[in-house]
Amino acid sequence: xxxxxxxxxxxxxxxxxxxxxxxxxxxxxxxxxxxxxxxxxxxxxxxxxxxxxxxxxxxxxxxxxxxxxxxxxxxxxxxxxxxxxxxxxxxxxxxxxxxxxxxxxxxxxxxxxxxxxxxxxxxxxxxxxxxxxxxxxxxxxxxxxxxxxxxxxxxxxxxxxxxxxxxxxxxxxxxxxxxxxxxxxxxxxxxxxxxxxxxxxxxxxxxxxxxxxxxxxxxxxxxxxxxxxxxxxxxxxxxxxxxxxxxxxxxxxxxxxxxxxxxxxxxxxxxxxxxxxxxxxxxxxxxxxxxxxxxxxxxxxxxxxxxxxxxxxxxxxxxxxxxxxxxxxxxxxxxxxxxxxxxxxxxxxxxxxxxxxxxxxxxxxxxxxxxxxxxxxxxxxxxxxxxxxxxxxxxxxxxxxxxxxxxxxxxxxxxxxxxxxxxxxxxxxxxxxxxxxxxxxxxxxxxxxxxxxxxxxxxxxxxxxxxxxxxxxxxxxxxxxxxxxxxxxxxxxxxxxxxxxxxxxxxxxxxxxxxxxxxxxxxxxxxxxxxxxxxxxxxxxxxxxxxxxxxxxxxxxxxxxxxxxxxxxx
Amino acid sequence: xxxxxxxxxxxxxxxxxxxxxxxxxxxxxxxxxxxxxxxxxxxxxxxxxxxxxxxxxxxxxxxxxxxxxxxxxxxxxxxxxxxxxxxxxxxxxxxxxxxxxxxxxxxxxxxxxxxxxxxxxxxxxxxxxxxxxxxxxxxxxxxxxxxxxxxxxxxxxxxxxxxxxxxxxxxxxxxxxxxxxxxxxxxxxxxxxxxxxxxxxxxxxxxxxxxxxxxxxxxxxxxxxxxxxxxxxxxxxxxxxxxxxxxxxxxxxxxxxxxxxxxxxxxxxxxxxx
Numbered sequence: 001x002x003x004x005x006x007x008x009x010x011x012x013x014x015x016x017x018x019x020x021x022x023x024x025x026x027x028x029x030x031x032x033x034x035x036x037x038x039x040x041x042x043x044x045x046x047x048x049x050x051x052x053x054x055x056x057x058x059x060x061x062x063x064x065x066x067x068x069x070x071x072x073x074x075x076x077x078x079x080x081x082x083x084x085x086x087x088x089x090x091x092x093x094x095x096x097x098x099x100x101x102x103x104x105x106x107x108x109x110x111x112x113x114x115x116x117x118x119x120x121x122x123x124x125x126x127x128x129x130x131x132x133x134x135x136x137x138x139x140x141x142x143x144x145x146x147x148x149x150x151x152x153x154x155x156x157x158x159x160x161x162x163x164x165x166x167x168x169x170x171x172x173x174x175x176x177x178x179x180x181x182x183x184x185x186x187x188x189x190x191x192x193x194x195x196x197x198x199x200x201x202x203x204x205x206x207x208x209x210x211x212x213x214x215x216x217x218x219x220x221x222x223x224x225x226x227x228x229x230x231x232x233x234x235x236x237x238x239x240x241x242x243x244x245x246x247x248x249x250x251x252x253x254x255x256x257x258x259x260x261x262x263x264x265x266x267x268x269x270x271x272x273x274x275x276x277x278x279x280x281x282x283x284x285x286x287x288x289x290x291x292x293x294x295x296x297x298x299x300x301x302x303x304x305x306x307x308x309x310x311x312x313x314x315x316x317x318x319x320x321x322x323x324x325x326x327x328x329x330x331x332x333x334x335x336x337x338x339x340x341x342x343x344x345x346x347x348x349x350x351x352x353x354x355x356x357x358x359x360x361x362x363x364x365x366x367x368x369x370x371x372x373x374x375x376x377x378x379x380x381x382x383x384x385x386x387x388x389x390x391x392x393x394x395x396x397x398x399x400x401x402x403x404x405x406x407x408x409x410x411x412x413x414x415x416x417x418x419x420x421x422x423x424x425x426x427x428x429x430x431x432x433x434x435x436x437x438x439x440x441x442x443x444x445x446x447x448x449x450x451x452x453x454x455x456x457x458x459x460x461x462x463x464x465x466x467x468x469x470x471x472x473x474x475x476x477x478x479x480x481x482x483x484x485x486x487x488x489x490x491x492x493x494x495x496x497x498x499x500x501x502x503x504x505x506x507x508x509x510x511x512x513x514x515x516x517x518x519x520x521x522x523x524x525x526x527x528x529x530x531x532x533x534x535x536x537x538x539x540x541x542x543x544x545x546x547x548x549x550x551x552x553x554x555x556x557x558x559x560x561x562x563x564x565x566x567x568x569x570x
Numbered sequence: 571x572x573x574x575x576x577x578x579x580x581x582x583x584x585x586x587x588x589x590x591x592x593x594x595x596x597x598x599x600x601x602x603x604x605x606x607x608x609x610x611x612x613x614x615x616x617x618x619x620x621x622x623x624x625x626x627x628x629x630x631x632x633x634x635x636x637x638x639x640x641x642x643x644x645x646x647x648x649x650x651x652x653x654x655x656x657x658x659x660x661x662x663x664x665x666x667x668x669x670x671x672x673x674x675x676x677x678x679x680x681x682x683x684x685x686x687x688x689x690x691x692x693x694x695x696x697x698x699x700x701x702x703x704x705x706x707x708x709x710x711x712x713x714x715x716x717x718x719x720x721x722x723x724x725x726x727x728x729x730x731x732x733x734x735x736x737x738x739x740x741x742x743x744x745x746x747x748x749x750x751x752x753x754x755x756x757x758x759x760x761x762x763x764x765x766x767x768x769x770x771x772x773x774x775x776x777x778x779x780x781x782x783x784x785x786x787x788x789x790x791x792x793x794x795x796x797x798x799x800x801x802x803x804x805x806x807x808x809x810x811x812x813x814x815x816x817x818x819x820x821x822x823x824x825x826x827x828x829x830x831x832x833x834x835x836x837x838x839x840x841x842x843x844x
Contacts, residue, residue, distance in 0.1 A: 051592065056793055057793075058789055058792070058793070061792075062788075062789065062792060082601045083792060083793075084798040087792075087793050087795050088793060088795075092793045094786060094789070094790055094793075095774050096783075096786045098737075099783050099786035099787055099790065100786065100787075100790040101733075102730065102733065102787060102790055102791055103729075104708055104709045104732060105709055105730060105732070107805060107806075108709055108805050108806060111805035112791075112796070113794040113795055114803075114805075115802045115804060115805060116794060116795040116796050116797070116798050116799065116802050117795060117798065117799070118799050118801060118802055119803060120762075120803050121803075124803060124805060125805070128805065145733070146736060146737075160794065290731075302824050315690050320737050331718050349747070352747075352751060353751075354747040354751075374747070374750045375750060375751065375753050375755070377751070378751035378752060381746060382751075385744065385745075385748050387779060389775060389778045389779045389782065390741065390744065390745050390748065390776075390779050391745070391748055391749075391775060392774075392775055392778070393749065393770070393771040393772070393774045393775050402751050403752055403753075404752040405753075407752065407753030407754055407755070408753050451752065452752075461723075464700050537730070545652075552702075559631055
């Protein structure tokens with residue numbers, strides 16, 4: 001790699017926000033070369049977002065703080081540049097591709113940086129057209145953001161930074177809001193853009209396996225503001241650092257470890273495509289499969305929610321649901337999956353009574369739901385929105401959780417014990433007298449769940465329960481939901497997250513274009529190529545591992561892995 | 571999605587005017603129409619606005635909703651006006667021709683003529699409002715405001731508002747539904763007081779989650795050099811053409827005409843009863 005010159009260099013760099021008592025970054029030493037692609041991984045609060053801000057100039061220009069050491073961009077100290085100068089050289093694609101979309105249409109959003117640079121026509125239109133073509137949105141130039149999918153919005157953001165000739169492309173959690181197939185395409189696009197522009201690429205993401213869908217030169221692992229490791233993927237995956245620091249290893253790596261295989265860099269474990277499996281390894285995997293007993297099937301429970309021939313069309317004529325028939329049994333933990341606009345959110349809205357279907361029936365434990373108002377249905381079916389800030393309206397945790405009981409006229413002396421009980425179940429007892437604003441995102445999520453739980457519903461529907469959470473917090477939330485589930489509460493989660501579905505849900509209901517196209521165990525869904533492609537899912541690497549190792553039944557292998565993990569968690 | 575603009579893309583000479591021209595013309599035209607009660611001039615404005623509506627190739631069906639709304643409002647306004655001051659016309663025109671009946675509410679020629687003028691004012695301005703709303707491409711509006719001399723940061727905030735209003739509306743609906751599910755009554759069943767309290771339980775989460783967005787948006791704009799230079803260019807910007815200048819001059823002349831009428835009439839009212 002002699003031809004590569006360093007473009008971005010941190011030397012003994014530390015940073016402390018003015019608002020914080022302790023530094024967020026300590027003694028960072030990191031060099032990124034031109035044309036290199038690096039992944040920065042680490043749990044929430046490890047400082048990776050702060051590091052990103054230091055790269056794109058938001059630190060020190062928007063967020064103030066104390067810094068020491070040096071950050072240079074193309075040999076120039078960034079604190080001596082302006083944020084505009086830095087932006088010419090570092091293009092940032094933020095995590096929230098919707099919030100980042102500042103134009104009224106695709107073309108205007110792409111043009112934004114050029115407009116601010118006073119580029120005039122015809123050059124302005126030409127450069128926008130070229131950038132749009134590069135990321136394949138040239139047919140959507142006059143579309144409003146509401147007409148685009150998450151993946152398309154992200155491509156527009158990318159085009160918006162590619163209009164300038166940047167040296168570094170910085171991606172902040174590019175996979176967070178994408179469905180699995182779109183995530184895969186995003187990584188492929190990033191790869192192509194890097195080859196087309198020769199820029200260095202820095203990706204901040206904790207979904208390791210999905211990023212490694214395309215080659216990455218190095219992974220920088222961060223923990224509590226320090227760099228723990230700066231290694232090739234092969235080296236890092238061979239050690240145990242990832243799992244110790246709250247990062248999910250690729251599933252095939254975990255499966256190999258379960259089988260007792262020692263992973264070494266020369267196996268090239270960076271991808272399921274490259275990993276070299278010796279005969280001995282394959283036999284170990286097969287032996288593990290044979291020796292792991294299948295989990296006993298849970299006893300059949302009576303049906304709780306029954307949906308028959310449900311059809312719903314929005315006022316604008318969009319048929320969001322067509323002939324949906326499904327039944328959910330008491331005590332199940334089900335994942336509802338599908339692309340944006342496939343009907344999964346509409347389905348839950350109709351179930352909760354937020355929208356009224358044109359055709360079909362809904363019943364809960366034999367009772368016709370059509371007879372119940374939104375409020376009455378909420379006594380049976382709770383709905384938890386994706387962003388807890390969209391639900392919390394009280395200052396104190398206790399009041400927030402008590403709200404639903406108060407509006408139902410429950411006597412005050414009964415409210416207190418019920419709220420306290422819900423707080424205990426949700427692990428919020430120590431915080432009972434805190435204001436909501438002092439809680440972390442995950443804790444707020446628990447508050448919203450507690451405020452639903454206190455109404456003692458039979459069923460809870462959660463929209464993307466783990467969105468924006470790192471592996472550790474995500475595990476916390478899911479363990480908590482699993483405990484609720486064991487107490488007999490039926491749980492439905494709407495999700496894009498394949499791991500979530502595979503690890504925690506027994507059953508997956510797959511929506512596509514307003515219809516249910518599959519209703520099966522998660523293992524079966526994620527090993528069915530036809531369903532995977534129709535619902536924009538992604539095949540699990542466990543399946544490929546099983547095929548590579550010559551396991552007789554790769555599907556059963558996937559199920560066995562899930563059962564094994566579940567048993568291990570208990 | 572309801573929005574300030576209801577842009578209908580159907581090319582016409584009116585569409586070809588810049589958004590700022592249309593905005594300025596709307597203000598000038600309304601000012602002219604508001605400043606006089608000269609029946610002849612108002613009739614002229616009504617005729618002209620109907621003609622312009624034809625020229626714009628808008629159809630009545632495009633604006634049915636807004637027309638219905640304003641018609642309802644106008645009807646209410648007319649009735650209330652009569653109920654509260656049935657003798658207003660008599661005061662203005664200084665004569666009293668009772669058509670039939672007796673007492674305060676007996677209709678007079680003066681009152682009917684006054685209310686006729688009042689309705690004419692509506693009819694002369696409403697088509698212009700509709701023209702502005704339906705033929706202005708929101709993307710281009712901010713650009714042309716900037717051309718009119720409005721600072722670009724202010725002009726862009728107009729564009730941003732247009733961009734995010736539908737998002738906020740959607741979020742309001744979602745939050746409202748989730749809060750209703752928790753038992754907050756938003757329907758007419760609840761008293762006004764408790765409904766106001768309920769609205770606050772929606773607005774607080776709405777404001778909090780919007781605040782989160784503000785940080786993302788301002789970072790996104792800064793990272794793409796918003797505010798770097800004293801000026802900026804506009805992708806959707808269009809130069810002012812002769813037709814733009816002519817339209818604005820014409821509308822400014824309407825104001826002059828209105829003042830001339832008022833001067834000749836000796837007051838804002840044209841009095842046929844003299």
